[in-house]
Amino acid sequence: MTGPLEAHLRSRRDAGRKLLVPYVTGGLRDDWLDVLRALVAAGADAVEVGIPFSDPVMDGPTIQEASQRALDRGTTPATILSELRHVEVGVPLVAMTYFNLVFRAGTERFAKEAAAAGVSGVIVPDVPLEELGEWAPAADAAGLETVLLASPISPDERLARLCARSRGFVYGVNLMGVTGERAALGERSARLARRLKAATDLPVVMGFGVSSGDQARAVAEPADGVVVASAIMRRVLDGASADEAGEFTAGLRAALDAG
Amino acid sequence: MTAPVMGEPDATGRFGRFGGRFVPETLMPACLELEAAFRDAWADVAFRAELDRLLRDYAGRPSRLTECERLGEHLGLRLLLKREDLNHTGSHKINNVLGQALLTKRMGKHRVVAETGAGQHGVASATAAALLGLDCVVYMGEVDMARQELNVFRMRLLGTEVRPASSGSRTLKDAVNEAMRDWVATVETTHYLLGSVMGPHPYPWMVRELHRVVGDEAREQCRALTGGDPDVVVACVGGGSNAAGIFAGFAELPAVALVGAEPAGGAAIGRGVPGVVHGSKSFLVQDEFGQVQEAQSISAGLDYPGVGPEHAHLADAGRARYEAVTDDEVLDAFVMLSRTEGIIPALESAHALAWVIREREALAGRTVLVNLSGRGDKDVQQVSEILGDDAGRSRATLRGPAASPASPVRPAGPVRPAGSVRPAGSVRPAGPVRPA
Numbered sequence: 001m002t003g004p005l006e007a008h009l010r011s012r013r014d015a016g017r018k019l020l021v022p023y024v025t026g027g028l029r030d031d032w033l034d035v036l037r038a039l040v041a042a043g044a045d046a047v048e049v050g051i052p053f054s055d056p057v058m059d060g061p062t063i064q065e066a067s068q069r070a071l072d073r074g075t076t077p078a079t080i081l082s083e084l085r086h087v088e089v090g091v092p093l094v095a096m097t098y099f100n101l102v103f104r105a106g107t108e109r110f111a112k113e114a115a116a117a118g119v120s121g122v123i124v125p126d127v128p129l130e131e132l133g134e135w136a137p138a139a140d141a142a143g144l145e146t147v148l149l150a151s152p153i154s155p156d157e158r159l160a161r162l163c164a165r166s167r168g169f170v171y172g173v174n175l176m177g178v179t180g181e182r183a184a185l186g187e188r189s190a191r192l193a194r195r196l197k198a199a200t201d202l203p204v205v206m207g208f209g210v211s212s213g214d215q216a217r218a219v220a221e222p223a224d225g226v227v228v229a230s231a232i233m234r235r236v237l238d239g240a241s242a243d244e245a246g247e248f249t250a251g252l253r254a255a256l257d258a259g
Numbered sequence: 260m261t262a263p264v265m266g267e268p269d270a271t272g273r274f275g276r277f278g279g280r281f282v283p284e285t286l287m288p289a290c291l292e293l294e295a296a297f298r299d300a301w302a303d304v305a306f307r308a309e310l311d312r313l314l315r316d317y318a319g320r321p322s323r324l325t326e327c328e329r330l331g332e333h334l335g336l337r338l339l340l341k342r343e344d345l346n347h348t349g350s351h352k353i354n355n356v357l358g359q360a361l362l363t364k365r366m367g368k369h370r371v372v373a374e375t376g377a378g379q380h381g382v383a384s385a386t387a388a389a390l391l392g393l394d395c396v397v398y399m400g401e402v403d404m405a406r407q408e409l410n411v412f413r414m415r416l417l418g419t420e421v422r423p424a425s426s427g428s429r430t431l432k433d434a435v436n437e438a439m440r441d442w443v444a445t446v447e448t449t450h451y452l453l454g455s456v457m458g459p460h461p462y463p464w465m466v467r468e469l470h471r472v473v474g475d476e477a478r479e480q481c482r483a484l485t486g487g488d489p490d491v492v493v494a495c496v497g498g499g500s501n502a503a504g505i506f507a508g509f510a511e512l513p514a515v516a517l518v519g520a521e522p523a524g525g526a527a528i529g530r531g532v533p534g535v536v537h538g539s540k541s542f543l544v545q546d547e548f549g550q551v552q553e554a555q556s557i558s559a560g561l562d563y564p565g566v567g568p569e570h571a572h573l574a575d576a577g578r579a580r581y582e583a584v585t586d587d588e589v590l591d592a593f594v595m596l597s598r599t600e601g602i603i604p605a606l607e608s609a610h611a612l613a614w615v616i617r618e619r620e621a622l623a624g625r626t627v628l629v630n631l632s633g634r635g636d637k638d639v640q641q642v643s644e645i646l647g648d649d650a651g652r653s654r655a656t657l658r659g660p661a662a663s664p665a666s667p668v669r670p671a672g673p674v675r676p677a678g679s680v681r682p683a684g685s686v687r688p689a690g691p692v693r694p695a
């Protein structure tokens with residue numbers, strides 16, 4: 001059973017395009033929906049929307065700060081989802097959050113409300129395979145695709161199970177560590193991408209640390225695409241307008257297309 | 260045969276509906292490896308003998324059981340203290356740390372990271388790292404670094420790097436966040452030396468087993484001293500490790516009541532609802548959307564919005580109950596034990612005493628065992644700033660007992676002037692214990 005997120009990414013990949021999945025923290029600023037639209041206009045194939053949590057243990061300083069600023073503005077899961085209801089961006093949206101927000105709302109309620117807001121996929125990094133029973137039934141019932149993360153040290157046996165259970169795409173984590181820009185991404189990214197490509201036909205999208213067009217091209221090369229989050233959010237935190245965030249993202253797009 | 264009350268969690272690391280392993284994929288292999296390594300070590304007589312030797316010759320176990328005759332008489336009950344304050348480094352934390360540090364070496368890792376609130380777990384970790392030749396980094400909230408300056412220096416003296424956690428509430432919760440972020444990046448060579456019965460499976464179970472020695476010793480010591488078991492066992496609860504350790508020795512004895520004293524400003528069981536943070540499902544102080552709220556306690560070691568999952572389960576099952584005490588009640592208890600017994604307790608441990616003092620009427624004539632989880636040297640500076648020149652003289656009196664023992668939070672009464680006398684039920688009139 002192929003959901004809309006997976007179908008969309010497959011068709012773009014099969015058309016020979018490297019996938020670009022930029023990220024925006026929901027509710028970061030008044031104009032965060034303009035940022036979202038600018039990312040799509042710049043050539044995003046899907047957009048990850050962060051629903052901020054008070055204790056984001058998988059995130060480095062940039063996303064931590066973005067989350068805190070959004071929370072300080074009074075952002076809640078409900079405000080983000082209700083704002084998303086009114087936008088039609090033309091590419092699938094993937095919500096990224098931590099499990100406590102889902103659990104607190106009630107998994108079924110959260111899944112239904114996310115689906116009703118037009119979200120296609122969900123990433124909950126603190127729900128590993130072993131705990132998926134807490135979330136996946138509600139997500140499946142609501143038609144949400146739950147994207148699983150694979151790490152450079154996931155053994156082959158786990159990678160196979162992850163790939164079999166992931167929906168939409170498989171998210172390969174480029175490095176050991178939290179999100180945040182890195183000057184260089186090591187060999188581990190390419191090695192994991194190759195292992196994932198060998199294990200699944202799902203789109204394989206690599207993320208964490210991707211900071212520039214050159215890095216995006218290199219990381220996407222053995223995979224199907226990249227997620228870029230902190231590099232965009234740092235610019236937005238530093239005051240970049242929606243258009244400027246879009247310009248940076250267009251640069252990533254151009255680098256991927258040139259690859 | 261029925262399952263033991265404090266036995267092993269199920270295969271998913273759950274105690275009833277709480278616990279689990281809510282960690283990113285990057286950490287999952289390490290959690291699985293740790294569980295296997297602990298299981299193997301715990302069944303290995305050579306490992307157990309090495310740990311027992313360290314606990315005895317290095318940490319000074321068994322810790323003593325002290326009967327508090329003056330304070331007991333004052334309160335109208337029989338008061339026994341399990342003296343974890345007398346351990347090397349001054350608290351129960353050393354039990355867990357020595358076990359995990361040995362396990363770190365056994366797993367072939369050479370570096371540990373730890374979080375600390377009051378600094379006691381950080382100091383214990385730094386100590387074990389020095390003893391066993393491990394690299395050690397301790398994360399500590401900026402607020403706590405300020406209120407526990409001496410412990411920061413101790414850790415540095417022991418060769419540990421102390422890194423400030425400067426996000427969020429800048430207390431224990433944020434130190435845990437930073438330690439987890441470090442661990443995600445370094446897990447191949449680093450063990451996360453978690454300081455309480457929290458976090459993902461196997462930590463809550465492993466840390467409780469490493470502290471079980473407290474309860475096992477206390478049970479035998481009580482029997483030797485009194486010829487029986489205590490009526491009530493009381494311990495303070497932050498993450499809940501000292502409580503889990505002492506409860507484990509009595510959980511199978513249904514006649515023994517188990518009471519956890521939580522800080523009113525961070526009462527996860529009293530005020531929280533189920534949630535998931537730092538790797539496990541438990542009670543958590545949070546807002547309606549699931550954002551974790553900042554705890555607020557006079558004691559850095561209890562300034563945590565969550566609680567270990569096994570405590571959530573013991574509360575659920577009705578085997579233990581958890582009561583909140585206020586900062587004010589804690590200060591009274593801190594002063595009272597100092598003045599009546601010459602024992603300065605850690606502010607954390609004073610929470611357990613504060614509950615006993617408040618409930619003394621209901622406890623009249625009973626034998627009450629309190630886990631004195633740590634000594635108060637680290638808190639003297641902070642308390643001196645609060646009490647000033649009076650040095651707590653005006654607090655050395657008994658205030659009114661709680662309206663009802665079940666009331667979760669009760670504001671402290673007004674501070675009574677020194678020398679005021681009030682008869683409190685079976686408790687004898689309480690002037691200042693030591694006239695100035």
Ligand SMILES: Cc1ncc(COP(=O)(O)O)c(C=O)c1O
Pocket residue numbers: 350351376377378379380454455456495496497498499500501502559560561605607608632633634
């Ligand atoms: C003396 C003492 N008791 C208790 C605690 C709280 O920890 P736990 O609830 O895990 O026993 C601390 C933590 O720093 C402590 O230093």
